Each structure stands twice: as structure tokens, then as C-alpha cells.
Amino acid sequence: MVNRTPNGSAAVGTSYSFQVDLRGIVDLLSHHLYSSPRVYLRELLQNAVDAITARSQSDPLAPTSIRLVVDETGLRISDPGVGLTEADVHRFLATIGCSSKRDDIEGARREFLGQFGIGLLACFTVAETIRVVTRSAMDSSALPVEWLAAADGTYTLRALDPREHPEPGTTVWLTPRAGTESWFAPNRVIDLAREFGSFLPYAVTVESDGVVAPVTEGIPVWRRNYPTAGERRTALLDYGVRALGFAPLDVIELDARAAGVSGVAYVLPQPGNPAESSAHRVYLKGMLLGDAVRGVLPDWAFFVRCVIDTDTLRPTASREGLYEDERLAIVREALGDQVRDWLTEIAAAQPQRLAAFLSVHALGVKAMASHSPDLLRIMLPHLIFDTTDGRVPLTEFTRNHRTVRVTSTVEEFRQVAPTAAAQGIGIVNGGYTYDRDLVALLPRLLHGIEVVDLDADAITAALDPVDPAEELAFTPVLGLARTVLDPLSCDVILRAFHPVSVPALYLDGRAARNERTRTETVEDADELWTEILGALEAAAPRARLVLNYHSPIVRRLTRIEDPGFLKTAVESLYGQALLMTHRPLRAADTALLNRAFGEFLGWATQHAAGRGEGTE
Template sequence: MDHRFQINLTGLIDLLSNHLYTRPDVFVRELMQNATDAIHARCQLAPQHQGSIHIHLDDDAQAVTFVDNGIGLTEAEMHRFLAVIGESSKRGEWVGQTQDYIGQFGIGLLACFIVADQIELVSRSAADADAPTLRWSGRPDGTYDIGEAPPRTEPGTSVRLVCKPAFQHLFSLDTLRESAQHYGGILPWPIDLVHLGQNNRVNTSERIDAFPWDASHLPHTQQRQYWIELGERMLGAEIFDAIPLESTVGGVDGIAFVLARASLQSGRNRHHVYLKRMLLSDSVDNLLPSWAFFVRCIVNCTDLHPTAARNAFSEDDKLRLTQAELGHCLRRYLINLAEQEPQRLQQLLSYHHVALKALALEDDEFFKLFAQWFPLETNYGNTTLQEYLKRNQQILYTQKVDEFRQIAQIAAAQHIDVINGGYIYDAELLARHGELFPLVPVRSVQPSDISHELQGLSPDQEARYQPFLKVAATVLEPFDCRPKLKIFEPADLPTLFISNREATINRQVDHCTEVADDLWQGVLVQLQSEAKSELCFNFGHTLIRRLAQHPDLALVERVIQVLYVQSLLMGHYPLGRSELAMMSDGLSGLLEWSVMGTKGTATWH
């Protein structure tokens, strides 16, 4: 036996108000949307029909009535479209095609129950000259009734709401005007708000049949400035430039505004989107490709499918094709800028190089055109890839910021030009450069690679200072670190800590083990490898030469301890508990030696 689902309408209304709709005045949008669809339907019957919407606010501001001169409803349509949750009057039952209408979910009237305990709808159908005027009364308990009402001379529909006390603030004249302007400000027919006998036009534009961004009435040389001023006024942000957008797939027409500030890659910009000239949302975040987070848009769409919450579009094939077309508009703008206004391109890159790097990773053609201008950090300062390749026959880069910090100074002293690839997208871009331009070698380097460039001591010197290296090895052994004697620049740098990625992981595991319980310590130990770090002592530094020959073994050990910790700090390595303890012990010992003049009794052997 089949059973039917039961719907708790009160619970559904609570779900809508608390979880689906993001603004408390959403009932204004839903009623204007229904009126707009009704007018579109009537225009299918009578193409010359002039639509209009009137919003009547009672003198005491306790009730509001939305009146349209659209197609109206018959009794059968009232039963079907007003009483069946999820049914939509926009699914071909009215004249025209589904895409002619905004609503798709048949739940718009439920938004009215958020602010009112009863909905009274009066309608006369334009489809039948003899159609009666009907009144439909609905209540949030799921009951309704239909009966005849005093005749309307004009087909259309009126919806009356008496507000709940908690929502009185939404029924003030100023709030209603603001809400109506927000949602319906660019609808192509007059919208009037009437209160105390005064008529207030909501959409006051002189060119009511044109989009606000339509600049066709201006000379071409003035259009960019017109768009920039419009964007700053509507978006409340400083605008660098404006890009016309068009997509035949999604029926998109509008403007993308390039922001005059750096954009956050972590989150997409939210766009001001109209659906068939009715505001869908001012926070749609999935209209453009993910890399296009350097622009904010004001657009109108005619053929995309919104989600039920009306704050995004359904992720379907049509949206993906639309995103591709809009992305092409942005690519074309950037390419034209590179070819015709390179100085403006440099200014744009100063704001939005991260977004354009993301695009370059997706588009090889764009990469080849723009890669040369991307800003990069090297150990010789900030530069572009073009300038870097003028100085070098190959590209050397680190994959992490910390690795770059550890080798920047010493690499520069060895005349090695290294790029910091640790910033977002840089390492991927440099690796991609090697694939697209194979004649230019590209190599990822680690701090341990630099140690091979350092000058070693002669065999006689190595043999002479083996006792010092043995003492250093004993001090450093608990930290999986080996001592080396080298000669390198800069000469005023006494030591250099060098660690490859495996050794760095070992250090991280050691630090975690210090705070883990017995179970996790056993797990972490399994992650360690045999890799060791190196502490290079600079034999070109006076301190190191004296230390390697100093007779006081205890003093030498203290100094090695301090030099080890100093090299970690200079390399931006975090210190573990044992290293912090050694730093304290080493400093205390040196202070004691300097104050007391204490000399150790141990000697070299």
C-alpha cells in the first residue's frame, strides 16, 4: 500500500526563514518576482501590453498590497500553483517558455508567511475575457479557501499581507522603498510605492528600459569612465578598470569591475547578479571561473538556473559553459592590455598578480604571454622573470619560503641567483616554464644543494682540525646534525645550518614527539629517516679559526652550542625543547666563564 508524505507547513516556513533566505525582506523579492512573471506571461498574449507594479502601504503601515497587471490566475491555477508546495506556474502551464520566467520552485508565497499570518490574493485571469475575479486566502496551518471577489476592471493580481508585530519594521515606507529598489530597481516597467495618497516611483532611472551599465548613448572614449563611476557607486569600492561581459549560453550581459586593491585568493568575490532584470542576489559567488577573483561583476542573466536560496547558480553544464565564455572575455581584455597598454598592465599586476598566476597555470597561451611580467622575489631583490632570465641561463628556485630564507644570504654571497618559489603558484609556474620552454633549465634547490658550492679545507687542514670536529660532532649528535668545516662568503657569517627536506621532516617529528604521549611517540618514530642536517663552520671567520684551536674544551663546547642555536634562528627554524634548553645552558656557561674566568680542565686529544 502506498502512503503519501505529510508536510508540516509551519515547520517548512521556519526552515525557509531561518535557513534558506538570507534577508528578512525576501517576501518583497518573491512578490515582485511573481508579478514580473505574470507580466511576462501577459506580454506573450499581448506584445504591446505595458506592465506595471504598484505597492500600496496602508495608512497605518500595518499591511501592504502588491498589485500587478499581469496574466492573473484561474481557479484551477490557484488550486494547483498556490496550494501545492513545489509546483511551479512557470513550467509551461502559462504561455511562453520556461526560461521566460524567473521563478522555478513554486515556493515564493511561503516567504510571505514569514512576515504575515495570512495571505489574501485577489486575481482575474487575462486568458478569458469572462473570467471572474477570485479571492484566495491562505493560512500557515496549510488551509485555504477560494471565493469570488468584487470584480477587477483590469486583469491581474493583488497580494495583501498584514504584518506580524515582530516584523513591523519591514513595513515602514523607507524600508519598503529600499527593498523594492534593491530587488526591482532595473525592471523595465514602472514600480510605484503608494502611501498616504503619495506616489513614490521606485525605479527612477530615465532610461527604464536600459540596463544601468548600458553606455551605448556615450562616445566610446567616455564609456570606460562611465562604467568605473557606476561600479564605484554600486559596489562601494575603488575601481581600476571595467570589462564588458557577454555570454550567449547563459544570456549574460554586464560589466566586470577590476578592483583597485589586492584580492584575497582564499575566497571568491561576490557578484551583483540580476535574473531577467530582477535582482537575484548581490552575493553570487560562482558566476565566474575560480581564478577570476580580481573582479566583481554587475550582470543580468536570462538563461541560468538559480539555487533555491537564490544566492548562487546551479552547478550544471550551462553554468560551466557560461563561466568559460565569461573567462574568455577576461582573457581577451588582459591580452589587449598587454599588447596596447603595457604600463596599465604593470599597474594591474601590482594588485592582482596572484589571480593572473592562477590563470596562467590553466592557460598555456596566457602563460607564454604573461609569464615574463610576473613579479618574483629573489635573493637579489624583487624582479620579474624577464629580468631574472637576463641575468641567468637557468632558473633556480626553492619550493618553500623557509628554504629560501635559509639559503638567500649564503647563495647571494656565492653569486647564486635563487627565486623564492614558496609564494602561492610561484613554484608551479616555474616548473611549468621548464615544460613550455625546455631550452631554459629549471631546477628546484634545497639548502643542502648550496653546501656543495662551499669551499672545503685542504687535506692537511682537515686532518689538523679533526679534534675540533669530534667535539662538535659530540655536541650536535643529539640533534642528528653533522659538523663541517668550510670556507664561504659572507665572511662575517660564522656558521650555516643546512637541512634537506627529509632532515627537516625529522626535526618536525622530534618536536612533535616531545609533546606526544607514548602511543603517538611510537607512531612518529616510524616516520623518521636516516637523513641528517649539517652545521657548516666558516673557517674564513676569525671566531671559528680561534675556536678550532682553543685549548679550553668546555668553552669550545659552550660556544658550539650557542652557534648551533644561532644558526637555527638565522635560518628561521623553530626551536625544540632540547634546543631551547641547550641555548640556555650554553649562554649560562659563557656568562660564567666570562665573569669567573673559569677554564675547563679537559684538553684536545
């Protein structure tokens, strides 16, 4: 703050320190920073590991085992680490946000697990009091000290008799807070210690009722040596079941040690969701960071979950995720390349593994291929697409069709596929995720191939014209049909095509669909928008109802003498053609179908009644 003198000049202000409400900080940690109180045990293990690591730098022969003891009073953890002096305790234990690893932060990030100075506070999410007894290994003249802190933010500090604590190191006691006793149950402590610390470089044990349970397993399974490749693969798959809870479809080894990362990627046994990136299990120097960490692999690799250990990536403050920076981006790209290389390898040498993979994850491969033309070139003979020639690879499809027409939607493909196939027109369904993008890459990979968007006019041009004399006989039918369908922005033409089982074909290009959307918008718009959208109506493209001259149903239209009944027949053909497109119907189309069905039903009822009267 700044005080002013009577003449208005600035005077030296009084300095104050921020006051911290520890209960508020603990509430912030437990409800917003950490996902669960379970992390208290991780923070205890982290501090112990960092203390041992610090001492081993100056004394490589110092002991390294970490011991946890659970009894009716709570939990204590002991480590033979570097310890603290009385000054260190004031600085590091009683100052929120201060970390002993901050002195040389870049070096600390590689050597230590913690960097944020808030780890011990996480214990207040489950503890009423925290008691720390510590003796420094760096200052032999320093007395051991006891730091006793309560959840209300108060603490006491006293020196202890060095004869009672002759060895360097630290022991932390936690007394449970009311309602949190379940977090101190022996089995739960053992489970949490194994979950977080199974790959720590130092031995960790949990003792309860005289029974000692080992926690650490040694080096990660992917860094171990095995007699044969088969045994190694079996061990990795077994670990995947234990670590991730599912039987993997396949396993991919990840080795980016130049970037400080190694691990294993497991292929999901069921299709993944391309809209959601996978969550991965990440260890930081052997300590579990989290089992739902995102951003480790590129988004296209949604079909795998990986388990990795890193000594270079930065954790977030909650230590449950990774900090998004350039280093993580480099690692993500390197691991993505290894997943891509694995797929390339099995495509070239192990067709059975590839087939098993594609039966579940074809969409994932298409996602990868859309980012890598080289991968697409390798996978083209194996990826199946929906085409007018059936479900075939594009390499097979392009042998018969040098011009590849691709639709933008599934409905558009269904609309024309039967007729186009009968006319020999090659169309690929581009409505599925990634398919349209991949088809667009074909000219880069296959010489002489042209890719064009499907045009309704191209389909119409491929249909055979009808002899003028025969078409003349249809003039009354065509005239009435055009009048009936004009309000629906649909023209009517006559062509001859196969299959004969299709009496009418509804064709509309992208421009016609946009016009239909404009018309629907006008109906619900206010006066201003109606005027604006109405100005776009001139020369708007229209859909087409193509009557099939080869169809017996269509030929019978010329025999209908009743104009009302002919109108109903035309509306029925229009409705049937619309239904063949599998697209949602407009309200006007639904009303037309209901009206046509009702009139047909009424005509059939009258016809049946007339036949009954004649019989009588």
C-alpha cells in the same frame, strides 16, 4: 498502506494525502531556505513580472506597469498581468510546490522568473494574512475571485462582482504579522524594491502618503550607449561604487550573450583572498538574484567582483544562488576567458594600467598564469619573484642562471640565500603561493632552461674547500663540534665561502627535515609506533653545520683551550645558524640556545669579577 486478507493475499489499501503544517513550512522557509524575510518583496515582484510576461505573449499591447502602495494597513501590489481563474487559484495558490510555470518547464525557465511554486509562501514570513484578488485575462467569462489565506494554513475563496473588477490582473494585500511591522515601513519598501527590481523590464512604482517613487532605472548601465569610451568607462566605474560600495581599481566588461550573460567585472582595490572565491551580484532577467552569489567566475579570479544579468542560468529554490550544472560551468569558463583576455590586452598595450593592477593583485595574476601557460608567457616580464638576484622577473633572472634551483619553503630560501648569492648560485623562492608551480613551467616557455629542486648537497659542493694543512689545524675543533651536535642529528664540516659575516651555515635537505620530523614523532609515540619509526632510522640523512673558514669568529675557535668553553661556542654558532633559517625551533634547540647563552653570561660575569679583583 496495504491491508491483507485472512488468507494472506494483498488487498487494496486506503489512500491518504500528506498533511502539511503551514506554520512549520513558513518556519522552514524563513530560517533555512531564505536568508532574510526581505525576500518577500522580491517574490511579490517576481509573481507580478511573470504574470505580465505571460499576458504579453498573447497580448503585446497589454499594460505592463507594476504598482506598490504602502499605508497603515500594510502593503498591496497590483499588476495588469494574466490573472487567475478560480480553478487556477485552487491549483497554484493553495498547493505548495505547484507553479503555473511548470507546464512547459524548459520554456518557463527562459520566460519566467519563478519555477518552484513556493514564492507566495515567503510572504508569510512577514504577513499574518495574504489577500489576493485576481481576474483572468485568458478567460473572459471567468469571474474575478478573492483568495484570503492565513498563516495557520486556512484559506477562503469567493467569487466577486465583475463590475467591481472589470480589468484583468492581480492585486495582493499583505497584513503585517506582529513584530514584522518594520518590513512595511515606506522607506524600507522603496529600498527593497529598488534593490531587487531596478533593472526589471516593466515600470515599478511605490506609493506612500500620496508620494510616488519610481523604482526601475531602465536597461542596465553596461547595455547603454555612450558617446565616447571615456564616458562609458566613467559611467561603469560610478555604477560600481553605487552597486558594490567600493571604488574599483579597474573595470572589465563581460559580454557572453551567446550564453545569455552580460555584465561588468570590477577589480578590487585591495588584495583578494585566494582561498575564498568572490561573491558576485547576479540578476535574473533584471531581477536581483543575490549580491553574494558564488561560482560565477573561476576560483582563480578572486580579485574581481562582478555584476551580471542572465536569462539562461537556473536559480536555486531559494533564488539566492545559481544551480550548479553544465550551463553554469560553460558560462564560468567563458567569463574567465574574458577576464584573462583583458589582462592580456593591458599587458600588451597599457603598461600603466598593468602596473597599477599588479601592485595590488600580483598574486591573482600568478593564480591565473598557473592555469594558463599562454598567459604566463605574456606576463613573465612583469611578474616579480624573490630570488638570490633580488626581486626580479624570471626573464631577467634566467639570463644569468640557465639552471634555476627552486626551494619548497620560504624558510629554506632564507636559509641559503645570502651564501648562495655570494657564490653565484641562482635560487628562486618557491615558498610563496603559486611561485613554485610557475617556476616549474619555465622549461616550456624558455629554451635551454632547466628547473631543479634545491639540494643541500649542491650548495655544499659550490663552497670552496679549505687547504688540507689549514683544515688539519681545525681537527680538534671539528671533532668536538661533531660530538656536541651528533645527538641533534647534525654533522659539521669546514668550508670557505662568502659573505664572511656568516660564521656558520645550517643546511638540511628535504630528507633531513623528514628525518627530524620522524625523530620528534618517536619521542611522543607509543611503543608500537616507536618500534616502527625506529626501523626507518638506518642510513637516515643528516643536517650539516658548515663552518666558514673566512670568518674571523670561526678562526678564533682554534685558540680556545677550555673544552667546556669551546663546546659552548660551537653550540652558539649552531644556534645562530638555526636562527638564520627563520624556522621554528625544536625544544632541544631552544634548550641548547638557552644553555649556551647562560654559560656565556656566566663566563662574562666571572671574567668581569676577576678583572675587578685584579684592579683592587
